[in-house]
Amino acid sequence: MKTRGAVLRQAPGKFEITDLIVDEPRQNEIRVKMVASGLCHSDDHMATGDLPVAVYPVCGGHEGAGIVESVGPNTPGFSPGDKVIFSFLPACGKCRWCSSGHQNLCDLGANVLVGSRWEDPTSFRLQLEDGTPVGQALGISTFSEYTTVAVDSAIKVPDDTPLDKACLLGCAIGTGWGSAVRSGEVEAGDTVLIFGAGGIGSAAVQGAAHAGAARVIVVDPVAFKRDQSLTLGATHAVASAEEGIELAQSFTNGQGADVAIVTVGVITGEHVAQAFSGIRKQGTVVVTALGDATAVGLPISILELTLYEKKIKGSLFGSSNPRADIPKLLDLYNAGYLKLDEMITAEYSLDDINQGYEDMHAGNNIRGVIRF
Template sequence: MPIRTRTSVVRSSPGKYETVEVELDDPRQNEVTVKIAASGLCHSDDHVATGDVPVAVFPYAGGHEGSGVITAVGPDTPGYEVGDHVVFSFLPACGRCEFCARGLSNLCDLGASLLTGARAEDPTSFRMHLDDGTPVGQQCGISTFSEYTTASTASVIKIDKELPLRAAALLGCAVPTGWGSAVRSGNVQPGDTVIVMGIGGIGANALQGAAHAGATTVIAVDPVEQKREWAQQFGATHFYTTIEEAADFARSLTNGQGADATIVTIGVLQGDHIGQALASIRKAGTVVVTGLGDITAVGAPIALGELTLFQKRLQGSLFGESNPRRDIPSLLRMYQAGQLKLDELVTTEYSLDQVAKAYEDMHAGRNIRGMIVFE
C-alpha cells in the first residue's frame, strides 16, 4: 500500500524549498522503498531552486545525496532485502548501455532522465503525488530530502550494516565527485602542485583526493576566510582568496610554469572562472571543470594560443568519473582505514523543515557540507 511521507519540494523556479506531505507509491519491479537516514545538501539542488538547472516538472522534490534502510522491495527484484543499508548514487548505472560497457558508468544512458522527475523507462510515470493526484518530480529519480523514497535499484548501492549511515550518505555525490575530480579527471601525481578553486562540499574532497594522490602542494582558493581552517583539515597546504594569488604562488614554485592541475569546484560556475583556471596551469597541465552554474550558458574567455601551443587540457568531470558500484564501497573502506575524512565534512546538521535555511547558510559560506539528519 502507498504510504504518506514528508518531503521538501520547490513549487517553481526561482523558488524556495518547503516541506509538504505526499503519497509515495510502493516499489515496482527493480525498485525499493528506503527510509532515509541522512541527506547531504548539495549545491546542485540549490541550482534547481534558482533555475540554473531547469527541471521538467513542478513540484519537484529535492535531494540526491543520501543513505538509508530498505523498508520494501518490489516484486521480482532479486539481490535486495528489507533491512539492507544503502547509499544512493545520484547517477544510476544500468550496466548494459554502451557507456557502462566502456567503463564509464557515470555517463550511463539512464542519466538522460535525471531532471525529468519521472522513471527513466517512462517519462509519464511518477512515484510521488500530492493529495489531488498532482505528480511530484524526484530529483535524479531518488529525492533524498524525504523521510521515505522509492527509487530504482540502478540508483542504490548496498553497504555494510556496521558503517554509520550519516557518514555514508556523503558518498552519494560530494566525496566521489571531488575526490575523483583530482585523482581521475585531474590525474594528479606524486609531487604535483594542485589548485582547487572553491572550497565547499566538492572542493574539500578535491583537496582530499589531491593529497591522497601525493601532491606536495595543494592550494585552496576561496574568498571566505573561515574556510582556511577547514581546507587545512582536508589536505590544503596553502590558502588564497583569489585565483590570481594562487597562480602566482604556484608559478613561484615551478620555475614560472604554474600548477600541474587546477580543479574548478566553484558553486556557481561562470566562463571567467575557466579562463582564470587555464591561465594558472603549466604547459601540458590540466583544468578540471566540476562546478555548475547556468547549464544553458555558453562561452569562456580562454587564451586560444595557450590552449594549442602550450598543449593545455580542459576536462569536464561528472561525478569525478566515478563508477558508483566500485567506488562507493572502495571509498568507504578508505574511511574505515582512516584514509578518508567523512565526519569532518559535515559542518551543520538540519531538520527536514530547515532546507531553505541550510541553503541560506551555504550561500553565506557557513558550511562545507550541511546535512539533513532524520530521527
C-alpha cells in the same frame, strides 16, 4: 504510503515541506526510509533555475542514504533492513558507457532531470495528495522521509556503516575526490590548484592529497573554508585566484600548476579562464562546478590552448564508477584515510532545509546534512 518531502513548485523558488504519496516499489525498485541527506549546491541550482528540471513540483535531494523498508517483486539482491547509499547517477551495467568503465555517463541518466521512471517519462513515483505528479530529483529525491527508487541508483553497504556520514559518498565525495584522482589524474609530486573549498572542493583536496600531490593550493574568499581545507590535506590556502596562481608558479619555476580544479559555487567562464591561466604546458583544467545552464563561451587564448597543449575537461560525478568507487571510498573512510565527519559542519531537520541553504550561501558550512 504517505511521507513528507521538500519540494520546489517553481524556479526561482524555495523548498516547501509538504505531504506526499510515495509509490509501492515495483520490480527492480526498493522503498527506502531515509537516514540522512547532504545539502548539495546542485539542489540550490535547481531552486535558482540554473539547473532547470522538466517537471514541477519536484522533490529535491540527490545525496543520501537510508534503510530499505520494502522491496519490489522479483527484485533480487535487496532485503528489508539493508543499508544503502544512493548514487545520484544510475548505473545499468549494460550500456556502452557502463560497459566501458564510465558508469557516470550511463544512458539511464537521460531522464534524471525529468524526474520520472527511466523507462517511462509519464510515470512518477511521487505525487501530491491530490494526485499531481511530483518529479524526483535525479530519480531519488533524498529530501523525502521515504523514497522509492530504482535499484540502478542504490549501492548496498555493510550493516555497520554510519549512514549519517556515509551519505556524502552519494555525491560530494565521489564528485570532488574523483575530480582530482579520476578526471584530473593527479600524480605524486604534482602542484594542484583548487578553486572553491565547499563540499566538492574539500573532497577534491582529499583526492589530490591521496594521489600524492606535493602542493595542494586552495583558493576561496571565505576564511573558514580556507582554514578547514588545511585540516583536510591542503598545503596552502589563499583568498584570491591571483594569489593562488602566483603561489603555484613560485613552486614550479614559473610554469604553473599541473592540475587546476574548479569547484566554485556558481561557475562562470571567467573562473575557467583563471584556472586556464594558472596551469603549465600540457596542464589540465577540470571543470566540476555548475552555473547558468544557458551560459556559453570561455574567455581563453586559443593560441595558448594550441601551442601549450593545455587541456580543459568536464567532470561529471568525478568520472567515477559508483558501483565500484562508493565501496572503495567507504573502505578509505573506515581505514581512517578519508575524512567525512570533519566535512559535516552542521545538521538540520527536514523542516530547517531553507536555513541550511542560507548557511551554505553565507559560507558557514562545508557540508550541511539533514538528519531524518
